[in-house]
Amino acid sequence: MGESGIRVSYGKYVYEHVPGWGNLPDGWEWNHAVGVAVDGQDRVFVYNRSEHPIIVLDTDGNVLNSWGEGQFGSAHHIEAGPDGSLYTTDIGDHTVRKWTADGELLMTLGTPNDPPEMFSGEPFNRPTDIAIAADGTLYIADGYGNARIHHYTATGERIRSWGEPGEGPGQFRIPHAVCVSSEGLIYVADRENSRIQVFTPEGQYLSEWGGVHRPDHIVQGPDGNMFVTDLGFYQGLGPDQPKSNALSHPAGVKIMTPTGQWLGGWGMSSDTPGDIIAGHAVAMDSKGDLYVGETLDGARAQKFARVA
Numbered sequence: 249m250g251e252s253g254i255r256v257s258y259g260k261y262v263y264e265h266v267p268g269w270g271n272l273p274d275g276w277e278w279n280h281a282v283g284v285a286v287d288g289q290d291r292v293f294v295y296n297r298s299e300h301p302i303i304v305l306d307t308d309g310n311v312l313n314s315w316g317e318g319q320f321g322s323a324h325h326i327e328a329g330p331d332g333s334l335y336t337t338d339i340g341d342h343t344v345r346k347w348t349a350d351g352e353l354l355m356t357l358g359t360p361n362d363p364p365e366m367f368s369g370e371p372f373n374r375p376t377d378i379a380i381a382a383d384g385t386l387y388i389a390d391g392y393g394n395a396r397i398h399h400y401t402a403t404g405e406r407i408r409s410w411g412e413p414g415e416g417p418g419q420f421r422i423p424h425a426v427c428v429s430s431e432g433l434i435y436v437a438d439r440e441n442s443r444i445q446v447f448t449p450e451g452q453y454l455s456e457w458g459g460v461h462r463p464d465h466i467v468q469g470p471d472g473n474m475f476v477t478d479l480g481f482y483q484g485l486g487p488d489q490p491k492s493n494a495l496s497h498p499a500g501v502k503i504m505t506p507t508g509q510w511l512g513g514w515g516m517s518s519d520t521p522g523d524i525i526a527g528h529a530v531a532m533d534s535k536g537d538l539y540v541g542e543t544l545d546g547a548r549a550q551k552f553a554r555v556a
Contacts, residue, residue: 261512263552265522269309281541283326295326315351395420410451437463457508477527
C-alpha cells in the first residue's frame with residue numbers, strides 16, 4: 249500500500265488506485281467526503297462538508313458542477329435514484345431530501361431543525377442514510393439520534409418503522425447505512441455493534457454477519473456481492489467505547505458475499521494515497537470502478553479502477 253497507482257485488494261477483486269483523482273479548483277477542498285453516489289450517466293457526486301457541499305465530477309476526476317452552497321446543516325450520505333434524482337441525509341438539520349441532478353429541491357422529509365426527542369423512534373433525529381427499493385419506496389436509516397429504520401412511499405408517506413437501541417436481533421447501535429438488495433432484502437450497517445443485519449422488506453429480522461469493524465456504508469454490486477466501508481477504530485469513538493489500535497482494526501473497504509463471506513478488501517487507516525482514512529462511503533460506476541469517500545477534516549474522495 250501507499251505507492252501511486254498501486255494495486256489493492258486480494259482474492260477475486262483487484263483494483264488499481266488512481267492517484268490524484270478529483271482535480272479540484274484552487275481553494276476548494278475535500279472536507280469530510282462522507283457521501284459518494286454515481287448516477288446513470290456516470291457522473292460522480294461527492295457530498296461533503298466544505299463550502300461546496302455537492303461536487304459533481306466525471307469519471308476522470310474533472311469537476312462538472314457544484315451546488316448546495318448554504319443549504320445543508322451537516323452532510324452525511326447521498327444516493328442516486330434510478331430516475332436520475334439524488335437523495336441526501338443531513339445530520340445537521342435532521343432531514344432527508346430529494347433533488348434533481350442540478351440541485352433543484354423536489355421533496356423534503358422531516359422538519360428542518362426541529363427533530364423529535366432523541367430515541368423516541370419518531371423520524372428524524374440525525375438520519376444517516378437512504379436506499380431506494382425496486383418499487384420506488386424508500387428505506388431510511390435514522391441512526392445517530394434514533395435506532396430505527398423507516399419505510400416510506402416514493403411520495404413521502406411513512407409505511408412502517410422498526411428497531412430500538414440494543415445489541416439483540418433487530419436492535420441497533422447506530423444504524424449507519426441501509427441497502428436494498430436485488431432480492432429486495434434490507435441490509436443495515438449496524439455500526440457500533442460491528443455487524444450487518446438482514447431483514448425482509450417488512451422489517452422482519454432474518455440474519456446477521458460480522459467480519460466488519462464499525463461499518464459505515466454498504467452497497468451491492470451488479471454481481472450480487474456487497475461492498476462495505478469500515479470506519480475501523482480510527483475516529484468517532486465515544487468515552488464509553490473501547491479504544492483499540494487503529495492498525496489492528498483498520499478502516500477500509502471489504503467485499504463480501506450477501507451472507508458475509510470475505511472476498512477481498514484493503515485499507516490501512518493512513519493518509520497515504522491508496523490507503524483509507526476512516527472509510528465512510530463507496531459507489532460504483534458502469535465499468536465497476538470504485539469511488540471511496542473518507543471522513544475526518546481534509547479526508548478525500550479516491551478512485552480505484554477495477555483491473556480483475
